Amino acid sequence: MFKKQILLSARLGSCQALNPFRANAVSRFYASGKAVALTADTYSDKVQRDSKYKKLDEKDLLFFRDILKDGNYMISNEQDLEFYNEDWMRKYKGQSQLVLKPKTTEQVSEIMKYCNAQKLAVVPQGGNTGLVGGSIPVFDEIILSLSNMNKIRSFDSVSGILKCDAGVILENADNFLAENGYIFPLDLGAKGSCHVGGVCATNAGGLRLLRYGSLHGTVLGLEAVLPDGTIYSSIDALRKDNTGYDFKQLLIGSEGTLGVITGVSILCPSRPTSTNVAFLAVSSYETVQKVFVGARKELSEILSAFEFMDGKSQLLTGRYLKADHPIESGDYPFYVLIETSGSNRDHDMEKLETFLANAMEEGLVDDGIIAQDEAQSQSLWSWRESIPEASAHDGGVYKYDVSIPLKDLYGLVEAAETKLNEANLVDIDSNDKPVVGAIGYGHLGDGNLHLNVCVREYNKNIEKTLEPFVYEWIQEKQGSISAEHGLGFQKKNYIGYSKSDVEIKLIKDIKNHYDPNGILNPYKYV
Amino acid sequence: MFKKQILLSARLGSCQALNPFRANAVSRFYASGKAVALTADTYSDKVQRDSKYKKLDEKDLLFFRDILKDGNYMISNEQDLEFYNEDWMRKYKGQSQLVLKPKTTEQVSEIMKYCNAQKLAVVPQGGNTGLVGGSIPVFDEIILSLSNMNKIRSFDSVSGILKCDAGVILENADNFLAENGYIFPLDLGAKGSCHVGGVCATNAGGLRLLRYGSLHGTVLGLEAVLPDGTIYSSIDALRKDNTGYDFKQLLIGSEGTLGVITGVSILCPSRPTSTNVAFLAVSSYETVQKVFVGARKELSEILSAFEFMDGKSQLLTGRYLKADHPIESGDYPFYVLIETSGSNRDHDMEKLETFLANAMEEGLVDDGIIAQDEAQSQSLWSWRESIPEASAHDGGVYKYDVSIPLKDLYGLVEAAETKLNEANLVDIDSNDKPVVGAIGYGHLGDGNLHLNVCVREYNKNIEKTLEPFVYEWIQEKQGSISAEHGLGFQKKNYIGYSKSDVEIKLIKDIKNHYDPNGILNPYKYV
Structure with missing residues (x-):
């Protein structure tokens, strides 16, 4: 039997104060205090400004002011620009002189049409939580921030279809859905800052892909502005629609190089009414795999996350959180977090306890703990979700x-x-x-x-x-x-390690075909 | 409480003989005995042969024979051609003089390269179970049948990733997976004939999309030959891969107009160990919707199908099957088939019975039956899956x-x-x-x-x-x-009823870009 003493909620008491960290997973670190070096300097051997792009002038500013109607939707002073020019890891820094914050898709369209005609380079930016420098300018590209497009457009509580602006913050979307008994089919540490549109542009995976699948399956439609200003929209698509090539799929994972996503329609599942979290200590990576195979078989339809962490990641996270690890019986080489989500608490707990009892009996798990309530669940999650911050600390x-x-x-x-x-x-x-x-x-x-x-x-x-x-x-x-x-x-220069020449040729061909002037997110991707 | 008497398995006895129908859902009907009219004649007001396509000659036949090495892989006599020239609904009939049945992707590549150079039009054909005349030639297009490419390439029992040739019959793939404790994430009435590649080319939805999502989410990679003979492959992609535009997504649902799919990699879920089927009588369409909302909420993660049928569909199916309907208490305007799939029989049955008891109590369901074993489940399914045959009878x-x-x-x-x-x-x-x-x-x-x-x-x-x-x-x-x-x-001429001008322009542009000679599956799609 799974040892009952390790189920004691008292053991989790110390973690409860950690909950707030979750929403702040992308808050910035200034631990070193050093200024962030310019990408153009750090990588001067790899990349130079392409002279085909026009440099911003006073006439352009007047034009944009005219489109946006209000000077508040433009940022051009150095101090305010910094937030948009730096990534949260403080690794990349651009030199953009202008941030545009349109409020409508039509404004985005006018901006793109103008930039395309003028050959002004543009970087679309969502919540700026990316991890590969994709939403930060390299040189003087104009930053097109979606943060002012942040409205829920509609929600159908029979079908579960949410339609919203691209700039809606993921956590806000999920909170809205929670009120309606639904859940956003994706979750990630940066949820308090990242945008729904940015998540689609990145094709983010996140913590619950295991349960709800990839965005290629759950996104039903997108609204996007193409480089020439064309507004493409499949946002009113129903769950099933087999009429023509599914163009929106190219935008999912295009990282702002093919179009500016302005609206998203996504199919949301019913919100599970019962969620359980277990945290386990495991003695080897080989055993971690065995625990996984067992979990998928026995927990099957209720398994919603299977995360693993090595011992050193937990050591650094403990230092960062200044807290004792939930598993106190010693330092283990590996830890596993298992989450189940279902519709019947008794059934789910019975499945989870049976699975853990079997795993203990087979000697796969050395120690473990099951959260007894939502606060404890979040505390356990914080030992997984705080790793990125602890890493950079x-x-x-x-x-x-x-x-x-x-x-x-x-x-x-x-x-x-x-x-x-x-x-x-x-x-x-x-x-x-x-x-x-x-x-x-x-x-x-x-x-x-x-x-x-x-x-x-x-x-x-x-x-x-x-x-x-x-x-x-x-x-x-x-x-x-x-x-x-x-x-x-x-990773722009390393795609050849993952893709064949034929695939790379196709990718470059798609980019050239839809963005012949190369104005969208240059120096990146491919 | 849900009436116990309607759970009696005896009531299902009469249906058990119907199981064999399932695998034959696409067998042909010759009820009328009439010959199928040529599509070219029936639709002579809508479509003419495009003179840009070359007519097949003796030199071409010699070339193909040389590529295929063996005359057995070519069909050119009239009687044998009929099977490939007619669709199973007996609605469309082409006039192809040649069927090619390559055994390798390289052969497909050589064929396409030649046809592209010679401007010979080609129709890729899988199991020929399509319902819109997509895999039948309109005039004299060469039929490229994938039926000789029918091998399972590999299966990884830890990740659940299946890789196979495009011509593997869906049911064969699913039976293979069953032996390994997995399930193909799609099921449809034509499973005994349709090909895995054809299913992807069609972006088929089928009976269990509700549970496992669309092929855009579950297909991990494709191997395909493009119109110019280029072999594209993403078949070794892992579950998550964010390196470049996801080109394969354009092929999913392209209906053979963009490339010939030759191989498929797909993520397969664990096979549920417990499956239940209930068949319910409902008095109005409005109530059917209420039953659905309740089922999704209460059955949640175990709900794997929710099918509805009107009374007339059941009347015709009863005539066709020459059998008594499983619900004997009268003719109802609507029927619903609910399937649950889970990992714990007791839990699943408890959920289903509680749901049905509630639905009865609320007066949503007038009568109903729960299958007591696999044979009864299949019998109930046959009243849904036989409708297409009954319709055409x-x-x-x-x-x-x-x-x-x-x-x-x-x-x-x-x-x-x-x-x-x-x-x-x-x-x-x-x-x-x-x-x-x-x-x-x-x-x-x-x-x-x-x-x-x-x-x-x-x-x-x-x-x-x-x-x-x-x-x-x-x-x-x-x-x-x-x-x-x-x-x-x-539906080629009706796409404008579902898609905007911008979308149609993008679709036509994609077609022209990848198939400038228009040799793949002409007169169709867009």
């Missing part, structure tokens, strides 16, 4: 978000750690070395690993040690160099 | 597969029936009138109605009464003229 983080066949998945973390040690770059405690450590965690249920190399500063030596080594390692295992974060600026 | 059927907002869904059947009656075309019993009746059924859970107009013969008068009337009615309700069957030949 000492100064910065090199993030690799990759897909690798399950059996080899954790091998990448070990390989990266070895490589960094060989270069004599790592010390978890001493400030003398630039690297704190390499940690691994992620959505095991989706074959998705997050390798985070936690650093005290960004430097070329670390980057050269890691790249292309990490990408070569992934290619050898037939993995993907970007599972859910996208290509952005960071 | 008197001679033919005009099929409309549409999406309409739920509240208006059944209104289309009533409107069509009224229109046909006004034209004095209908008599359910007498052979004096050409129309037997208009029936409605479908995947209510997906907002998907099948309107079948059952006829004793195909004639222009019926067609003119129905079209464009049906499409205009759908457009007024903001529905889709094709939910899951596609456009094919039947």
Whole structure:
């Protein structure tokens, strides 16, 4: 039997204060206090401003002011621009002189039409929570922020179809749905800041893809402005519609390079009335996989998340949270968070307890805890969701978000750690070395690993040690160099490690076909 | 309480013999005995052969023989060609003089390269179970049958990823998966004949979309030959891969107009260990909707199908099956089939019985039955799955597969029936009138109605009464003229009722861009 004493809610008491962290997962870190270096300087060997793009002038500003009707919807003073020019990891910094914040799709269309005619480069920006520098200008691109387009358009409580502006914050959308008994079919740590439109442009995966599937399946329609200003809309599509090529699918995951998403229609499932969270300690990566296979079989339709974390990720998270780990019986090499979501509390708990009892009996799980209420569930989640912040806490983080066949998945973390040690770059405690450590965690249920190399500063030596080594390692295992974060600026030059020449040719051809002037999100993606 | 007497398995005894029908859902009907008219003759006012396409000559035959190595992989005698030239509804008939049955992707590539250079038109054909004439030539197009590419390539029992040739029959794929504890995430009446590749090309929805979502979400990768012979492959993609535009999504639902799908990689869920089926009698369409809302809420994660059927569809199915209806207590205007799939029989049955008890108590359900074993489940399903055959049994059927907002869904059947009656075309019993009746059924859970107009013969008068009337009615309700069957030949000219000018322009542009010579599946789609 699963030990009853580890179910005691008292053990979770210390975590409850952590809940607020969740909504702030993308708040910025200024731990190092250093100014962020310009991307153009850091990567001057890799990228130069393309002279085909026009430089912004006074006439352009007048034109935009005329479109937007109100000067409040434009930002052009240096201090206010900083927020839009820097990414939250403080790794990339652009030099845009202008942020436009339209309120309607028609305004976006007029802006794009003008920029296309004038050859002014544009970077669409949502909540600016991206992890590959995709929503930050590299040089002087105009930033087109969707933050003023933030209305729920409609919700049909029979079909579960939500239609909203692209700039609606994910958490706001989910809270709205909760009031109607529904749930947004995607959740991620940045939910308090990221936009629904940005999530689609990124094709974000997040924490519950395991249960609700990818956005390619759940997004029913998009409204978007193409580079020439054309307004494309499939936002009124019903759940099933087989009339012609599904163009919107190209926009999902296009990272703002093909069109500016302005509206989203998405199919939302009924909100589960019963959610359970268990946190388990496991002694090896091999055993983690066995726990996964068992969980998928026994928890089946109620399994909504299967996240794994290595011991070092929990050590750093504990330091960052200044809190005791929920599993107190010792340091374990691996931890697993299992979430179930269903419609009947008794049934779900019976399934979960039976599964855990079996796992304990088979010796797969060394210790564990089940949350007794919603607050405890969130506390346990915080030990997973705070990892990104904990990773960057000492100064910065090199993030690799990759897909690798399950059996080899954790091998990448070990390989990266070895490589960094060989270069004599790592010390978890001493400030003398630039690297704190390499940690691994992620959505095991989706074959998705997050390798985070936690650093005290960004430097070329670390980057050269890691790249292309990490990408070569992934290619050898037939993995993907970007599972859910996208290509952005960071991975633009590495797509060849994941895609064949034919695929890359097709991708470039699509870009050239729809954006012949290349004005949308240049220097990135492909 | 839900009446116990209606749970008696004895009531289902008479249906058990019906199981075999399921696998044969697409067997052909020759009830009328009449020869099928040539599409070129029936629609001579709408379509002429395009003289830009070359006519097949002896040199071409020699070339193909050389590629295929073996004359057995080519069909050119009239009698054998008939099977490939006619659709199963006996509504469309082409005049192809040649069927090619390659065994490898490379052979498909060589064939396409040659046809593109020579401007020979090609129709890719899977199991030939389409319902819009999409896989039948209109004139003398070469038929490229995928039936010889029928191997399972690999299956990963940890991730659930199946890779197979496009020509694998859906039921064979599902049986293979069953042996491994997995299920194909799509099911449809034609499973005994349709191909996995054809299902993707059609973006078929089928019976369990409600549970497992659309192919846009579950298909992980495709291998396909483009019109110029280029072999595109994303078949080794992992579950999550955000590196570039997702080109394969354009192929899903492209109906053979953009590329020839030769291989499929698809994510398969664990096979549910417990399946229950209930069949209910309901007194109005309004009540059917209430039963649906209740079922989705209470059955939630285990609800795997919610099908509705009108009384007339069951009357015709009863005649066709020569069997008594499972619900014997009278003729009801509507019936509902509910399927649950889960991992714990006791839990599932408790949920289903509680739901049904509540529905009875609220007066939503007039009578009902729950299958007691697998054979009874299949018997109940046969009253839903035999409707397409029953519809065509008197001679033919005009099929409309549409999406309409739920509240208006059944209104289309009533409107069509009224229109046909006004034209004095209908008599359910007498052979004096050409129309037997208009029936409605479908995947209510997906907002998907099948309107079948059952006829004793195909004639222009019926067609003119129905079209464009049906499409205009759908457009007024903001529905889709094709939910899951596609456009094919039947709906090519009606896309404007579902798509905007911008969307149609994009679709035509995609077609012209990838198939500039227009050799793939001409006269159809767009």
